[in-house]
Amino acid sequence: MDAVLDNLDVFVEGFTTTLSLTLLAAAGALILGTLLAAMRVSPVPPLRWFATLYVQAVRNTPLTVVFFLVVFGLPEVGVIVSFYRFAVVALTIYTAAFVAEAVRSGINSVASGQAEASRSIGMTFSQTLRLVVLPQAFANIVPPLASIFIALLKNTSIAYAFGVFEATQAMNRLINDNGSDVIAIIAAAALAYLLLALLAAALFSRLERAVRPA
Amino acid sequence: MAEPLVVLEGVNKHFGPLHVLKDIDLTVDRGEVVVVIGPSGSGKSTLCRTINRLESVDSGRITIDGKPLPEEGKELAQLRAQVGMVFQSFNLFAHKTVLQNVTLGPMKVLGKKKADAETRGRELLERVGIANQADKYPAQLSGGQQQRVAIARALAMDPKVMLFDEPTSALDPEMINEVLDVMTSLATGGMTMVVVTHEMGFARRAANRVVFMDEGSIVESSVPKQFFTSPSSDRAKDFLSKILTH
Amino acid sequence: MRTPRLASVAAAAAVLSLLLSACGGDSGSDVAKVDENAKEQFAPGSRMKELADAGKITVGTKFDQPLFGLKGLSGQPEGFDVEIAKLIAAKLGIDEKGITFVETVSANREPFLEQKKVDMVVATYTINDKRDMVVDFAGPYFSAGQDILVAKGNPKGVKGPEDLTGLKTCSVSGSTPASTIQTKYPQAELVLFDNYTKCRDALGNGQVDAVTTDNVILSGYVDQAPDKFELVGKPFTEEPYGIGIPEGQEAFCDFINKTLAEAQENGDYAKAFESTAGKVIKNTPKLPTPPRGCDK
Numbered sequence: 001m002d003a004v005l006d007n008l009d010v011f012v013e014g015f016t017t018t019l020s021l022t023l024l025a026a027a028g029a030l031i032l033g034t035l036l037a038a039m040r041v042s043p044v045p046p047l048r049w050f051a052t053l054y055v056q057a058v059r060n061t062p063l064t065v066v067f068f069l070v071v072f073g074l075p076e077v078g079v080i081v082s083f084y085r086f087a088v089v090a091l092t093i094y095t096a097a098f099v100a101e102a103v104r105s106g107i108n109s110v111a112s113g114q115a116e117a118s119r120s121i122g123m124t125f126s127q128t129l130r131l132v133v134l135p136q137a138f139a140n141i142v143p144p145l146a147s148i149f150i151a152l153l154k155n156t157s158i159a160y161a162f163g164v165f166e167a168t169q170a171m172n173r174l175i176n177d178n179g180s181d182v183i184a185i186i187a188a189a190a191l192a193y194l195l196l197a198l199l200a201a202a203l204f205s206r207l208e209r210a211v212r213p214a
Numbered sequence: 215m216a217e218p219l220v221v222l223e224g225v226n227k228h229f230g231p232l233h234v235l236k237d238i239d240l241t242v243d244r245g246e247v248v249v250v251i252g253p254s255g256s257g258k259s260t261l262c263r264t265i266n267r268l269e270s271v272d273s274g275r276i277t278i279d280g281k282p283l284p285e286e287g288k289e290l291a292q293l294r295a296q297v298g299m300v301f302q303s304f305n306l307f308a309h310k311t312v313l314q315n316v317t318l319g320p321m322k323v324l325g326k327k328k329a330d331a332e333t334r335g336r337e338l339l340e341r342v343g344i345a346n347q348a349d350k351y352p353a354q355l356s357g358g359q360q361q362r363v364a365i366a367r368a369l370a371m372d373p374k375v376m377l378f379d380e381p382t383s384a385l386d387p388e389m390i391n392e393v394l395d396v397m398t399s400l401a402t403g404g405m406t407m408v409v410v411t412h413e414m415g416f417a418r419r420a421a422n423r424v425v426f427m428d429e430g431s432i433v434e435s436s437v438p439k440q441f442f443t444s445p446s447s448d449r450a451k452d453f454l455s456k457i458l459t460h
Numbered sequence: 461m462r463t464p465r466l467a468s469v470a471a472a473a474a475v476l477s478l479l480l481s482a483c484g485g486d487s488g489s490d491v492a493k494v495d496e497n498a499k500e501q502f503a504p505g506s507r508m509k510e511l512a513d514a515g516k517i518t519v520g521t522k523f524d525q526p527l528f529g530l531k532g533l534s535g536q537p538e539g540f541d542v543e544i545a546k547l548i549a550a551k552l553g554i555d556e557k558g559i560t561f562v563e564t565v566s567a568n569r570e571p572f573l574e575q576k577k578v579d580m581v582v583a584t585y586t587i588n589d590k591r592d593m594v595v596d597f598a599g600p601y602f603s604a605g606q607d608i609l610v611a612k613g614n615p616k617g618v619k620g621p622e623d624l625t626g627l628k629t630c631s632v633s634g635s636t637p638a639s640t641i642q643t644k645y646p647q648a649e650l651v652l653f654d655n656y657t658k659c660r661d662a663l664g665n666g667q668v669d670a671v672t673t674d675n676v677i678l679s680g681y682v683d684q685a686p687d688k689f690e691l692v693g694k695p696f697t698e699e700p701y702g703i704g705i706p707e708g709q710e711a712f713c714d715f716i717n718k719t720l721a722e723a724q725e726n727g728d729y730a731k732a733f734e735s736t737a738g739k740v741i742k743n744t745p746k747l748p749t750p751p752r753g754c755d756k
Contacts, residue, residue: 043286072661080665116301117301117305117364119268119291120298120299121299121318121319121323122371123322123323124288127322127323160652161655161658162658163662173633173639176639
């Protein structure tokens, strides 16, 4: 236990990075995922094809492979940024595919008459989506989004293997320095992940109640 | 002098193997009220929906006020803003209040200021008789009230023509008249209208012309009095005998 | 590698090429000669007797460390650690078929030993006091030193660890070299991955300025791509590699030390080295003496 208490600052530093990775990638994935969902329901076939291909390809690729392609692939074409940013990019790319599916199914849950009515008063595709369909879809998007973002929180741990000092790497460092307290350190890290996930779940369930139609 | 506003020429449309519109030619003049009737499955709803391109056509030409319907995009959206549409199932925006339903289009499409849009919106709600419900949500209204809001929403765009796709078919009988009354007053006020309906009373009272469709074709097109007293085709006679007996 | 799914073919191909590029060494010749009479030599009830009777031993080693323990397409790990494990097994009368190699990474070596998931760990396992609190070490069987790998031509002019100030220095999360940099050279900007091949690739891409770990590992990378990397060549730590065994097996520990000493005597140690790490590291070392002793 001492190894945990003596090194709380290392844990805090690691989990701060875990949290910031999660929040940035969540924001990125929300934007990219919504765009992809919009493309999937758009009237322009090439956009639909692209978004479908993206979602299928990314969803069926292990996250570690996505990390590999981003961290070691992008430099091959001259893109070199910090490993932290690469991690945000990899997590965003990956999570966006799941967000896109959640948003798309939310869109499909809105009666088609809503979109027709919107188009018939002269609103464009993007106005229809933004002002009429998505606000109504939102209540149906929030529940799956909660599980996607909790998965994202846990997925940030992959970044430990790609040069980012986050919670799992903090845990690893402590394990190395304190070979006698391995189980206590792992248990502490697991508990911290669990607490963060429960916190996220609680926030989402409040949000869910707030957006549920009367 | 009649001035054509909506013109369909040689319009064909298929749903898979089903030929739902067969060589449709139809001209609606400015200020004219055309009622489209026919048995279900005759293609009359589809016809109505092709006019603002909610349904695309396979061949033929549709013009509104001299302009052919453009492909999906900004231009089409602008044109749709000039064509009001009222649906069988109302399709009010469920997440907006009655007033917001009526002001959304004017603000977002026509770029009106909120205050102006609301003033005009309240006027229109007054006109359709539901000014006191402005702040309610659609789900809190009866079907007849919802449909009247839908009419006000379409009118708020100051359309050149109004399309009605079976506007009373989803209503309880006691609410049908409140909607038909609004439509009749619109017709009397000179609005150009294309109305798909089963309400023969409305057709007699308000239509300038009745178009009878069957199996995807326009079978007959004449003034109401002539159509209802001496239809020229057998199919129209048969149809009328079925619906007028009860 | 399993058959990749439709959409991930491209991705998988890219990864495969990375993996392939990591596989340098070829099969090491077997120097270990199985002792047929092993069973009779050991006292009843001893750990050696148990293992010899079972005819099986489970060994934790690295699967990703060129020259020491690298599992390539052959499916069998190869390297100096593997040969040492075979020497010890042979002395117990256990042939190659009786050895099960399990991958141990830096973070799971102690738990594997404590839970007796493995009988011993030969995995570039540096002896240190904290580890010694929970496991026992036989050996050392090799003495490495932490060194620095840089891009060919040494563009940042790194001559030693003190020159790493402000440079992105890559190592493996949870390893002793990383710990050394953290505590002794905190002015270096440490970047950590889960294995050294990623560090090597990051150095190749210019994403980091230096890679630091034991010189033997780094030598392997220079060997694979002499036109891309060079070794600074001034080890600044002593990393005695020990053989980890569960606590309280002093007799087994002594047995291993004796086996190592014999191997040094009869030349098996040198042969084991020359057939693996010696392909890159030209000076064949002697077994470090004296052993640190098993009575702690």
